[in-house]
Amino acid sequence: MRRDYTIYLFAALGTFLVLYIALPIVVVFVRQASDAEMLIKTLHDPLVLEALRNSLVTATATAFIALFFGVPLGYVLARKEFPGKSLVQALVDVPIVIPHSVVGIMLLVTFSRTILDNYLGIISAMLFVSAPFTINASRDGFLGVDEKLEGVARTLGASRLRAFASIAFPLAFPNIASGAIMTWARAISEVGSILIVAYYPKTAQVLILEYFNNYGLRASRPIAILMVSISLVIFVLLRWLIGRAKNA
Amino acid sequence: MLEVKDISKDYGDFHLRDISFTVSEGEYFIILGPSGAGKTVLLEVIAGLISPDSGRILLNGIDITEWPPERRGLAYVPQNYALFPHMSVHDNIAFGLRLRKLPKAEIEKRVKEIVEVLGIENLLKRKPRTLSGGEQQRVALARALVTEPPLILLDEPFANLDVQTRGRLINEMKRWKKELGFTALHVTHFFEEAVSLGDRVGVMLDGRLVQVGDVGEVFSRPSSERVARFLGFENIIEGTAEGRKLRANGIEIELPTEAHGEVRVGLRPEDVIIFTEPMKTSVRNVLRARVEGIEELGPIVRLRLNASGLAISAFITRSSFIELGISTGKEVYVGFKASALHVF
Numbered sequence: 001m002r003r004d005y006t007i008y009l010f011a012a013l014g015t016f017l018v019l020y021i022a023l024p025i026v027v028v029f030v031r032q033a034s035d036a037e038m039l040i041k042t043l044h045d046p047l048v049l050e051a052l053r054n055s056l057v058t059a060t061a062t063a064f065i066a067l068f069f070g071v072p073l074g075y076v077l078a079r080k081e082f083p084g085k086s087l088v089q090a091l092v093d094v095p096i097v098i099p100h101s102v103v104g105i106m107l108l109v110t111f112s113r114t115i116l117d118n119y120l121g122i123i124s125a126m127l128f129v130s131a132p133f134t135i136n137a138s139r140d141g142f143l144g145v146d147e148k149l150e151g152v153a154r155t156l157g158a159s160r161l162r163a164f165a166s167i168a169f170p171l172a173f174p175n176i177a178s179g180a181i182m183t184w185a186r187a188i189s190e191v192g193s194i195l196i197v198a199y200y201p202k203t204a205q206v207l208i209l210e211y212f213n214n215y216g217l218r219a220s221r222p223i224a225i226l227m228v229s230i231s232l233v234i235f236v237l238l239r240w241l242i243g244r245a246k247n248a
Numbered sequence: 249m250l251e252v253k254d255i256s257k258d259y260g261d262f263h264l265r266d267i268s269f270t271v272s273e274g275e276y277f278i279i280l281g282p283s284g285a286g287k288t289v290l291l292e293v294i295a296g297l298i299s300p301d302s303g304r305i306l307l308n309g310i311d312i313t314e315w316p317p318e319r320r321g322l323a324y325v326p327q328n329y330a331l332f333p334h335m336s337v338h339d340n341i342a343f344g345l346r347l348r349k350l351p352k353a354e355i356e357k358r359v360k361e362i363v364e365v366l367g368i369e370n371l372l373k374r375k376p377r378t379l380s381g382g383e384q385q386r387v388a389l390a391r392a393l394v395t396e397p398p399l400i401l402l403d404e405p406f407a408n409l410d411v412q413t414r415g416r417l418i419n420e421m422k423r424w425k426k427e428l429g430f431t432a433l434h435v436t437h438f439f440e441e442a443v444s445l446g447d448r449v450g451v452m453l454d455g456r457l458v459q460v461g462d463v464g465e466v467f468s469r470p471s472s473e474r475v476a477r478f479l480g481f482e483n484i485i486e487g488t489a490e491g492r493k494l495r496a497n498g499i500e501i502e503l504p505t506e507a508h509g510e511v512r513v514g515l516r517p518e519d520v521i522i523f524t525e526p527m528k529t530s531v532r533n534v535l536r537a538r539v540e541g542i543e544e545l546g547p548i549v550r551l552r553l554n555a556s557g558l559a560i561s562a563f564i565t566r567s568s569f570i571e572l573g574i575s576t577g578k579e580v581y582v583g584f585k586a587s588a589l590h591v592f
Contacts, residue, residue: 148330151297154317155324156344156395166343170334 025228032225035218042222051207052226058119058203059188062126066134066183071176074138075164079147092136095129100192103128107197121198126187133186137179141172174246181238188231249273249431250294250399255303257293262286263455264293267303271399271433276425278442278463279435281452282478287435288327290452291401294433295324307398323392327404329384331376337387338372344395362394365427382413393430402434406441418444439479443467443512443592451475463512468559482561483515489591497557502532502586512592517550519588520562523581524572531583535560539578542569553582 032039042048077089095103107115107124115121145168153163169176191205199206204227212220250271257264264286271277281287292298294305296317304313312320323344332340338359345355363369366386376384385405392400405421406414418441425432425445435452436442442449443463450460451470459471467484470476487496489507494500503513521531537560541552549569553560560582564572574580 146328146330148326148328149332151292151295151317152324152326152330152391153332153343154297155295155320155322155401156391157318157321157347158343159316159318162347167332 028221028225028228032221035221038218039222039225042226047202048204048207048223048226051202051204051223052230054119054122054201055188055204055227056230058122058126059184062123062130062187063134063180063184065123065127066131067176067180070131070134070179070183071138071169074135074140074176075142075168077135077139078142092132095132100129100190101196104193104196107193115197117198117200119198119201122194122201122203125193125197126190129190129193130183130186133182134176134179137182138172138176141175141179142168144175145171174242177238177242177245181235181242185231185235188227249275249308250433251304251306251309252294253304253306255290255293255300255305257289257298257300259286259289259298262289264290264300265454265456267452267455267457269450269457269460271431274429274431276432276434276445276447278446278449279433279452279457280437280439280442280449280479281435282437285437285452286455287437287452288403291324291403291433291435295322295401296320297324321395321397323395323397323400325388325392325400325402325405327407329388329408331379331384331387331391333376335376336372337368337374337376337379340376340387341372341391341394343391348395358394359390362390365424366390380413381409382417385409385417389424393428397430399431399433402432404436405434406438407436421445439467440592443484443514451478453478467514468561480516482517483520483559485513485515485558487511487513492586499535499556499558501589503591504586504589505591507591514590514592515560515584515588517561517563519584520560521583522551522562522564522568522572522574523583524574526581529583530585532586533589534581534583537580537582539574539576539580542574542576553580555582 073092077085098106104125107121107128111124115124149167149171150160150163153167154160158166189205191209194203194206195209202210204223208220208223208227211223252270253268255264255267261284267290269277279287279290289298293300296312296315296319300313304311306312307320307322317324331337332343335343341359341362342355345358350358359372360369363372366389368383368386368390371379371383371387376387379387385408389405406417409417422445434441434445446463448461449463449466450457451466452458453474459466459475464484464486466475467479467482470479470482476482485494485496485501487494487501487510489495489503489509489511491506491508492503494503494507494511494513501513526534535555535558537553537555539551540554541550543550543552544566547566548563549566551562551564551574553562562582564574572580
């Protein structure tokens, strides 16, 4: 049989990206391992701990807000045809193409002091850039649920809301949860718009930048390590849980 | 019981036009039509999942056209059965009962009863995706019937099954229908289902219900050429079977297989032999009949014959039509082999 060279070639090309993503993560950990002293010092820095807590709390809050508004929107987009639907679809994707500093400026111009340097500001910035993930994932999830299932549930006596809650939502849940995790991940990695809208209360992302500017690479790296570790552990754990739920 | 009045609906490529019919209590009504006739849309309009552009739907005399599906309580079994994939068979069947907030013991009792009748007791803990087509069909039926709906809507319930399972389940359905006494509206493009199960049948072509009537009547007197062509089997003889003998209208007909009780047999017009004088032949069934109608269809002629009240239609070639000198009112002999009969 002839060897399938095409797939080997593609695999070789694809490997470049895999290595390119993995390498910096590995290297930053390896470098830090030789500088344990600084890591321990950082772990005792109340400013760092406070910033990490802020990041986690605001990103989590953002994910829940995105779910609360994004799931219903995803359902409507999946189930209803209405005038202007493609406009709504396009608008949902807009935050992905706007530079994040621009997002910060737009938000500040629109809401000014209400969101300046407070938790609401951080969450507003995060929500703007990260909500599309939850909306699109929910929509795709609901599109994957056969509408007949809900139809049958209704003939059996379920209201639309009940059919949604007991049929559509549980079946679309793996998609919705993946979307929420993406939203969370995108939120916790957001810097650009937060720098402009809410420099304080300080989030870890902003603190890393501040330490880098003021004290250099050696001071900012341990925070970066902590941030990446926490994010990766939560990201991987949640994805694993969803994968299990999907196969149950 | 169910009254459908002048329903029209444009839905995608489907166009329902002035559909009217009634289904009475305890009746098994079949709508027969080719794929794409709009049968599914009609069922979903009746179920309340699609609202009609015009027309009314009455259930026991009450106008339910504007009611949401959950208020109508008409059970619907879609062609793909639409079992809830994330629930066990038991929870699928109990779904409607739980919504009715019945006490747990009552729910268990009713689930147990229906699964016993349908022979699916051993599937209760399984997930739908592990079931065979025939099993899925029965679970869907159980889920629909367990709430004791006034009417059950069946969309091509046997279409997704292999030929053997289909034949077996059609026979089972006859038994379930007797045992559970439900009222059904069943749409299909298989005329065998109409003949086997239907009390009455409606023929649907291009979104219109072109003919409604008793099964025997519709098959023996199609209202138009298109209906006749779609139905294929034009001769449906109804009677009482006893072993290999079928008594119909005082005439005795020999059957290819043993049967008992009320049965319908089908006979294709091209399998009917016409002769003008009695003769010795291997053909087991010979009847005297009078020619009541002649239709010339190019090289083929269709004869409408009356054998002591039994309507039979036959195809003969143009040349034999001329040679035999057949004319309206003429007395002829009609013959058909027992093996040409199809017992439903």
